[in-house]
Amino acid sequence: MAGRREGPLMRIGGQHSRGSRIAIAVAIGVLLGCVFAFLYPDGVIKSSRSFAGSNSARLSQVISSSCASSTERIKTLESQLAILTGKNRELSSQVNDLSMKLQIAGQGNTKALYKAGAFGTVKGFRKNPVVICDESVNPRLAKSLQQVAINNELIVALANSNVQSMLELWFTSIKRVGIKNYLVVALDDNIESFCKERDVPVYRRDPDEGIDSVAKTGGNHQVSGLKFRILREFLQLGYSVLLSDVDIVYIQNPFDHIYRDCDVESMSDGHSNATAYGYNDVFDEPAMGWSRYAHTMRIWVYNSGFFYIRPTVPSIELLDRVADRLSHEPKSWDQAVFNEELFFPSHPGYEGLHASRRTMDIYLFMNSKVLFKTVRKNSSLKKLKPVIVHLNYHPNKFERAKAVVEFYVNGNQKALDGFPDGSE
Template sequence: MGSYDDSTGKSKITEAKTRYTVLGSFFAIGLCLGVVISERIYVQKRSLIPKPRQLVSRIAESMHVGHRAAGPRNELEAYLMKIAPEKELLLAVANKNTMWDGMLDTFTKGIKRAKVSNHMVLALDVVTRDWCLENGINSWLMNLTISSAQKGTGDNHAVSAMKFGILKSFVELDYSILLSDVDIAIFKNPFEHLYRDSDVEGMTDGFDERTAYGSIEGFDDPSMGWGRYAQYYKHFNLNSGLFYIRANNRTLDLLDRLATRLAHEKYWDQTAYNEGIFFLSHGSYKSPQVSVRVMEIDTFMNSKRLFKDIRHRPKGQQPPLPVMVHVNYHPDKHERMKAVIEWYGGNEHALDAFPGGSEKGTRR
């Protein structure tokens, strides 16, 4: 029988163990590297996956491109493609009444001052359309008939009641609209100050943080004993004379409901507008479920905020130049509108003659 060298056997075993240990180490290192590399690739790919809003935006963009490729669907869209290629438009609805004291002229000078090229005055008569053409203002003539339900409400309210149907025709063409009344002084391009994260982004009738942005209020009914207290949320209505509305199915539903309602019911358009936005779904009723953002009160300012608060503050405590000031609270609209422009232009006494409210002697 051959002799067995024990030291040689141990040496071979040790060598094999060392080899397996080295191989195992390389395998473990390779596995770790593979995991790290795979993880990085996954993270990178995941970062490329668009968020829901980005995805919706990209789908919308592809739809818009498709529409452009197919050509305009009507004459209005052909015109819009020229004046508002980014599919956003500042729109004001006007008739010849707004020209009697020069208010339309003051309003459109603001458009030029702020360099808002993507604008349009939707003229309800030939006189207004011709005036716009003569003064270098984009315009479109749309002959509309006031519904029988709105007759007797006054010309301004009757026209306001029609604006939701007008807006619908633009939203159907995938245009997002910043609707503006003409009793508004424009100082900056509003499209540079919109958030665009909500379906409706509107100016409020609120004149401070609580009334504009909302507050939790208490209700007390002593007859309920330990359950006497309850709370509710309260804020002022959005103003239907200045708001940005994005083009999508929810806003189209909202506009369709409002246009239909006001064509058959004698009702204030602003009340209908807020009911359509804020009334909660209940029972068989489902709201349009539009998302809402309130415009900042010192950026898109109403006239109560300015005349009863801001103008009385020391200069160093006044907010910066606003984007737009809406003379919505006061009847002497054009006179105040012109004075507001002078005041922000440097004439610190331009507002002195005006009371805070509509009545003389009302400072605040």
């Protein structure tokens, strides 16, 4: 069977159609080329790179700007946080002060002013607020205290010529330790001159007919009774006072070892942990049969020759009570009255003092009974370094005080050996 063959017309028509398509394709190509040439005069690849580079630079700039902005924001937030933290502390302090004032204002008020917290979270206030300074009480003393006191506190001792030797040993030990905030209240002209000649801060009281004779010629107990009246002015001026007798040797700075959390912080006449800090003493009365044993709480007295007192209302009330009783009970011992007013509770016919109190560490604030009966005989306790030693239990104070200096300051381990335990 013969194959199909195309005629002349068919061949001519097919060639014409193919040529037209090629021409159209070429025209389209030229047109697209013109368009690309117009849009991308630097070439498509270079433009793409330029575009990519531009985007990369722009992205880098955005990131850098964002980081800088974040750093500044962090700094701003940290600053704001510090400010808020400070304000929070300030507000907390104000809340505590207001709460304390509320508690004080509510004393004696039968209406409840606040409610108790959860079990185990309730704690009463021990630290009463200080009084407002009243310089009109004694402008001259106020000026002296501004020059001597540090952080509104100082050591104060009263002295007349009867204790001049002990006074010199006293302020010599204070100077040795490096204590600057101390003051001698001179009760006569001789002591005033004596202190000034030795560059010792001194304050001479204005004449007072009621007590001048006692101040100039009185013995230890009589002079000791004056201090409660004199101290009142210090507290009214807003100063905390570490009241000190002159039969004390300073080994360290006492202000580094005071808690300042109570109205009165005192050294003890106790000679052991039990006697100084309190113990349960059982009284036995066989005649009572099965109830023969009665439990009592006991504590040895605070020493009125060395105590720290804050300028609070209860503290001033304590001084007023003791001074008033001593003025009407001339045979009373100031230390006994001091403790009675500080510790006796309210009872029928008597309203007790609402003052908070703390007992000082007996091995840091050491009385001479602790030293001579216990410490010097114990190899471990002998290594302890007390803050002060008070020669309150012994009559030969000056000799024992010099021995204390030899032992604790000069390192003479045998300096205390020649003294008896007591006063025999």
